[in-house]
Amino acid sequence: MSDFTGLKITGRIATPSDPDWDEARLAWNLIADQRPEAVAFAESADDVAEVVRFAAENDLRVAGQGTGHGAAPLGPLEGTILIKTERMRGIEIDPSSRTARIEAGVLSAELGAAAGEHRLSALPGSSPDVGTVGYTLGGGMSWLARAHGFACNHVRGIELVTADGEARTVDSENDPDLFWALRGGGGGYAIVTALQLELLPVADLYAGALVFPAAVGGEAVRIYRDWAASLPDEVTSIVRFVTPPPIPDVPEPIRGVPLLTIGAACIGDQSNGEATIAPLRASLGETIMDTFAQMPAAGLSHIHMDPENPVPGIGGGVTIAALPDEAVDAFTAATGPDSGSPLLLSELRHLGGAVGRPAENGGALSHLDADFVMYSVGMPMTSELGEAIHGHLRHLEEAMSPWAADGGYFNFTERPCDVDAILPAEVCSRLAEIKRAYDPEDRIVANHAVAIGPA
Ligand SMILES: Cc1cc2nc3c(=O)[nH]c(=O)nc-3n(C[C@H](O)[C@H](O)[C@H](O)COP(=O)(O)OP(=O)(O)OC[C@H]3O[C@@H](n4cnc5c(N)ncnc54)[C@H](O)[C@@H]3O)c2cc1C
Structure with missing residues (x-):
């Protein structure tokens, strides 16, 4: 076991001999059994630099973690100091330049609320307590994605500590390669x-969601698909088969009930939005709930009512090149009302628009060549259920494989794999070059690694 007595930071260093070690090493996704050498609860960039320098001097590795939503593929973290940034929550908004500076532990809902005070919006995804940094470094697919592209391409500068312990700010002028990666x-x-x-x-x-009994089935998915295809970029939408768990956090009428939901965000005013949603209301019959309303942008990350407390999740994503009727049938057969699926949910997020076009001066994820991304997740409350979820995710992936696009979407890739399995080959070879230049000893651990080969 390493000796951390020489590591002094303003925050806290937790080690396996601490009585609250099991709590200190927890990730939001409770499926991740993280066993690092120590957890550093950093409170500042100086703390982070101190930890990285200590790691370099003691032949240890370091991993950054905001919340642990993306921890499933991270691995056990042997020989690694886990740097948790949850105490770094500063947010500064400059309304005149329409920019925000956020520290590494800021959550999506916190940024949304702070921006909202100035009648501005960030690019929030579906979960309020996802960490803005992890979400953005993996792309960041938001409710405004089709109009504004990935969140990562709205970053102006990144303050960071490199593997040698040096603090820098990178942007399009300074260390542009690192900024790109x-x-x-x-x-x-x-x-x-x-x-x-x-x-x-x-x-x-x-914005909001229409909630139907899952029995509306594949016909509703087809109607959704045709509707989505007819929309301008100002509308981003998601269809999902979901069975909300029977817990008090979930509103009573939908607790434990198999559902089909169609969520959407329509940029514009109420009358425009109502006209956009009207065809769905007219053709899909009676809803169990209809939460659409003109709402502050900060409300977007609550549309899906995602859990805000740590839960165990086994999930996976597949990019879908096109969704013909046969693909809708396969999706419905594997995840719909008669599928016997043990998954909590399986969804199709509509891409295209700005996420489908190369971003000007974009980063490693400029755009995605696919019509939809499918994401599915189950909650393994028992080990038998865990096995069933893994098996069903494989079955679903196989069922949808005739329509799968190349590569994947970083943030929804929850199985352990290198970036090579996710991003295009030319992007990966540039990433590997950058990794070799800035982290030749492979000191920095990420949930999806960049293979740089033997030193
Ligand atoms: C319920 C739920 C809803 C989601 N909805 C969306 C969505 O709508 N759109 C979308 O795009 N994604 C979504 N995701 C995926 C999510 O964006 C990823 O899991 C993302 O990695 C979460 O970031 P985090 O910081 O919260 O997680 P973490 O597990 O803390 O971080 C994930 C990875 O990011 C890197 N990282 C984090 N902080 C740092 C740091 N300070 N320095 C260096 N590297 C760092 C590390 O490699 C880390 O392993 C969702 C996930 C869940 C569980």
């Missing part, structure tokens, strides 16, 4: 201490 290539190149982000002039919009 971190925007969509994940966190394997440096430990991020803060992000400088562009905000959007979106104060409110028409």
